[in-house]
Amino acid sequence: MSKVSRLILVLGDQLDLKSAALEDFNEEHDAVWMAEVAEESTKVWSTKARIAMFVTAMRHFREALSEKGWKVIYREMGEWPSFGDALRADLKKLKPGKLVMVLAGEWAVQREIEQVAEELEVPLEVREDGHFLCTRAEFAEHAEGRKQLRMEFFYREMRQRTGVLMEDGKPAGGQWNFDHDNRGSFDKHGPGLRVPPQRFKPDAITQEVIAMVNARFAKHPGALEEFDWPVTAREAKAALRDFIEHRLAEFGQYQDAMWTQEPWLYHSRLSAAMNLKLLDPREVLAAAEKAWRDGKAPLAAVEGFVRQILGWREYVRGIYWHLMPEYLERNAMHAHEPLPDFYWTGETEMNCLRDVITQTLRLGYAHHIQRLMVTGLFALLFGVDPRKVHEWYLAVYVDAVEWVELPNTLGMSQYGDGGVMGSKPYVASGKYIQRMSNYCSGCRYDPALSTGPKACPFTTLYWDYLLQHEPKLRQNQRMSMQLKNLARLDDRQRAAIHMHAKRVRETNLKTP
Template identity: 50%
Template sequence: SKTLRLILGDQLHRRIATLSDLDPDTDIVLMVEVRAEATYVRHHKQKIAFLFAAMRHFARDLEAEGVTVDYVRLGDPENTGSFGGELERAFERHTPERVVVTEPGEWRVWEMMQDWRESLPLEIREDNRFLCSRARFEAWAEGRKSLRMETFYRDMRKRTGLLMEGAEPEGGRWNFDAENRKALPKSLEPPERLAFQPDAITREVIELVEAEFGDHFGRLDGFSWPVTRKDALKVLAGFLKEGLPRFGDYQDAMRTNAPFLYHALISPMLNAGLLDAEEVCRAAERAYREGRVPLNCAEGFIRQILGWREYVRGLYWARMPDYARSNALSATRDLPWFYWSGETEMACLEACIGQTRDHAYAHHIQRLMVLGNFALIAGIAPAQVEEWYLVVYADAYEWVELPNVHGMVLWADGGVMGSKPYAASGAYIDRMSDYCRGCAYDVKLKAGLTACPFNYLYWNFLIENAERLSGNPRLSMPYRTLERFGPKRRAEITADASRFLDTLSADQSAFQIASP
């Protein structure tokens, strides 16, 4: 029977559930570029360009197979600008007997789909792009006091058999993170990023994005993401060869002007459907089994995907819509303007924001321990930080962004995800990067105008949140240290912090560099 199959922009996988029983003789695949999706937050220009280009290539490949694709472009004169409007129009155009979709990645779109069900013969299929279904995660979470990633991850290892020797973890341990925190030696030159020259389709999209969303954050020149499955597989293969053998060791390291290091750069493609989570994990396991990469590297990488990625997605669906509403540390400060402009004299933040603007990418430690850590210890309002992350990264959809930022980065969930906030002083950044060497502030100084702001903001954060956090066993060490500080030192911390925080402005026009 004639079926209309709607493929959303992050479902670009040939084996997506929507297409499993596709009949090219009768069915129509619908894909729509809509303004509402490009502007519900003002996404980074590269994020929109990546997705539109990937959508157009995916449609082209389906057509080459003989599938009828009804592709609505952003500029089509009748385009209503929303998923709902376009689905309705397409339904009238094609008068199908039914409409098939796959569960969306975001709650926002899930709610839209509930409305469509009222007026259309709609079938919503389970999202098969994840190894753990929503129902399965909820069954795992049911009745558990805490929902720790590590427990979930071990369960997933056993269930998939990935890096297992029978019932035991490969190498006798579940986790090799202790070996994965090395600073990057100066002598090591990380591999070049595999860059893709935009073809005619992508160039047209880049022009469209510049014309329509030119005032959004981020640069478009230098766009070099792969936008097809074929090219995404090349990135994966390149990573397995050049990156993965050192990924584990240096996954937490940071270096000025080296944004990519040994990272895979596959998250935008994975989250848009060009790559599949299981195939990626299996490929990494194979590289280990064939002796091409050490175990700590394969395990560290697989944990990111089989563990973290599946876990945050499960948690998102299990806890939405309430999850986003908590603010456990009552953080209310506005997001400083420098998150958009990059104008700050803190070299670490300047570097991480600069590469985010240039590439719509930063790696997990830059996101967590520099950009996120600052937002945490400066007490920035969760909703503003969350929106920033959703806007600026090419891989960001709410299912992955929200738990990571709300829970992991800001501890706004009061400990659902992490047993303690990931607050750190400048010493951590100094240990894991070369940023501090080129900084106007001195990471060794604890107080005063030229001291690294992370140093006093860290202690100020502990002071301000003592009521909520001092009883946390995982924070007993720093709170004991804080007790030994005495009133004078504590007053100095508070004074430094408020002087610095007062110089931050959320307002572009009032912006002034906080000069040391």
């Protein structure tokens, strides 16, 4: 290999030809460096779908770079056990004058790269990731002097700054928020017939990756028979068009709804494409806004969707970089239970959890309310250590990258950050799941019952959670309604709930 003047590091979630790291690439003197390493799939016990998603998207990106005639140094799975080892070996061999990259999606990975560069005395240039609409410095400015970092205020600033869904400096339609239009559930007939989301049939590269993952990671959870994710920039654009045409108009109304054996409903399925940087969020926002302006989707649906991307997605990234690495250690509710084994198999009699976990392992996907109000809610009520919950979420979803997964899991879902992400814990009984889905009608438990053989474990654990944390929750104004209902329980009912909750914990921790 001829001498390399700059080595451009491209990580598995940085697959963007327009990346700031590649903007001044010199074909004659520079080379791109990429590595697949088993460590990334084993440090959390990743599903086969997550492993395949990253590896096949990386190999397609290698093709795209090679087609441009760019020099690519690519380490395939098995060449090196760890990322640090692979990088160290190539830096020693290639002796580049400089290492260039955009900020990694995980604090520890960024730290490791910095350490290797320091150790080998290779200058490292870390560039701002232009994929995001809010830089770390802009977020820090937003956070400066604020006691609370509420998403809503951040989102309004982002709307003003970018002009998305704005008219004459005011929010389109005269309001920032259409949440009250966006909480629908289905009637007993369910979601009905819809155009299924576009599938992306595995090509030769993906088929090879699937075979490799099935052989090398055979013991990892999940399956690859239905793998159909967009894995190139071209496919990601097609997936966006498909969503805008067939699902966006209904997105808002049913964004919180769930239905047995219906993983997609009106969701976009774009998170993995965006997180791997195959798709630019600006393009997604522009396409959604255009659909509204062209009269193809109502404002409430489009605002609901824009809020997820311009609001939540940018906000959680801001929180992550603002509070790491200390954020990872937080455990505000002192939760220390292990994660029940059924999270890795789906083998439980609780219908909602069985459906969501089985789907998750099969596809590497669950939509937001399934993550927040089924798997997340159960872990929260059960008292699982948030670190263990975080590791599970990071392992199972095709879109899981730490900057987005951690604040959602530890903060929003588990209230482990003590109120940075949410003003109160997202706690609810089985009745919430009954209202938003048809899971309960096929379940052996009854969401109205908190004790007795048919008691729904969610409902039992919900009351037990309020009882356990009552003194702390009393300090939170937003919990007052829930605590008022708790006050109606007499001592005998409280003791019965507590006993039953103990049994639920013991039963669910038993290994089969």
